[in-house]
Amino acid sequence: MLNFRNTNIFFLLLLLFTVGVHLQKGVPVFVYPILLVAYSLVVFYGCYFIDSNFFLPVVCAANTTHKKIALSFDDGPAELYTPETLRILQDQDIKAAFFCIGNRIPGNEQILTRIHSEGHLVGNHSHSHHFWFDLFSAEKMQQDLARMDKATMSAIQVKPLLFRPPYGVTNPNLARAIKRGGYTPVGWSVRSLDTVKQDPGKLLSKMQAQLKPGAIYLFHDTSKVMLEILPQFISAVKAAGYEIVRLDKMLNLKPYA
Ligand SMILES: [Zn+2]
Numbered sequence: 477m478l479n480f481r482n483t484n485i486f487f488l489l490l491l492l493f494t495v496g497v498h499l500q501k502g503v504p505v506f507v508y509p510i511l512l513v514a515y516s517l518v519v520f521y522g523c524y525f526i527d528s529n530f531f532l533p534v535v536c537a538a539n540t541t542h543k544k545i546a547l548s549f550d551d552g553p554a555e556l557y558t559p560e561t562l563r564i565l566q567d568q569d570i571k572a573a574f575f576c577i578g579n580r581i582p583g584n585e586q587i588l589t590r591i592h593s594e595g596h597l598v599g600n601h602s603h604s605h606h607f608w609f610d611l612f613s614a615e616k617m618q619q620d621l622a623r624m625d626k627a628t629m630s631a632i633q634v635k636p637l638l639f640r641p642p643y644g645v646t647n648p649n650l651a652r653a654i655k656r657g658g659y660t661p662v663g664w665s666v667r668s669l670d671t672v673k674q675d676p677g678k679l680l681s682k683m684q685a686q687l688k689p690g691a692i693y694l695f696h697d698t699s700k701v702m703l704e705i706l707p708q709f710i711s712a713v714k715a716a717g718y719e720i721v722r723l724d725k726m727l728n729l730k731p732y733a
Pocket of ligand 1: 643
């Protein structure tokens with residue numbers, strides 16, 4: 477299985493073998509940079525592909541043949557678009573997951589309360605969502621996640637157990653922080669890229685094309701184009717005979733401590 481531990485063992489053995497051959501017969505010096513580049517590429521793949529399960533197991537879809545999917549919205553609570561997202565979900569009688577950023581809660585407590593009281597799931601998406609979050613130490617990451625928990629607890633009195641890594645990046649420090657904090661990491665199987673400027677029609681057909689049992693869709697409640705396609709997307713999913721269920725229920729995970 478391709479994971480961090482096995483990769484380290486493999487490259488260490490390969491390095492020892494290369495050094496052995498080098499000492500006995502000699503090898504061209506460029507072999508070492510090639511080894512380093514190959515190792516870096518594998519680790520890069522592990523960091524940037526959340527469904528690689530490279531550093532830790534991350535749930536990215538449900539293993540089911542039943543026609544059901546879950547919707548998730550990252551980066552709120554956002555004054556501009558979260559209330560409208562909630563209105564659309566309420567109109568369509570859909571429960572979704574909101575992976576919230578802790579430092580966006582102060583001032584938006586009412587929105588977070590609405591998310592929770594309308595039956596949606598609140599997950600941890602870090603406190604800072606810092607650009608350099610992936611370079612934090614394990615301890616600093618753990619403190620960051622705990623601050624988000626604290627902000628959530630003071631607003632809606634629950635402590636999230638489901639965590640979605642900022643930018644979807646995982647690494648050994650984050651694996652440690654997740655383990656120490658007792659979180660379940662949750663990824664996605666369909667990434668809308670709705671924060672990148674996109675044509676609504678193209679985005680809608682791209683989302684529909686990836687519909688399959690157990691899928692977890694990633695949207696952002698900070699995206700205008702998401703709002704433009706959400707009603708039609710939900711209608712299309714329903715018309716295809718799919719049920720949209722809350723993420724924790726689809727995955728059979730405990731949402732709060
Ligand atoms: Zn995010």
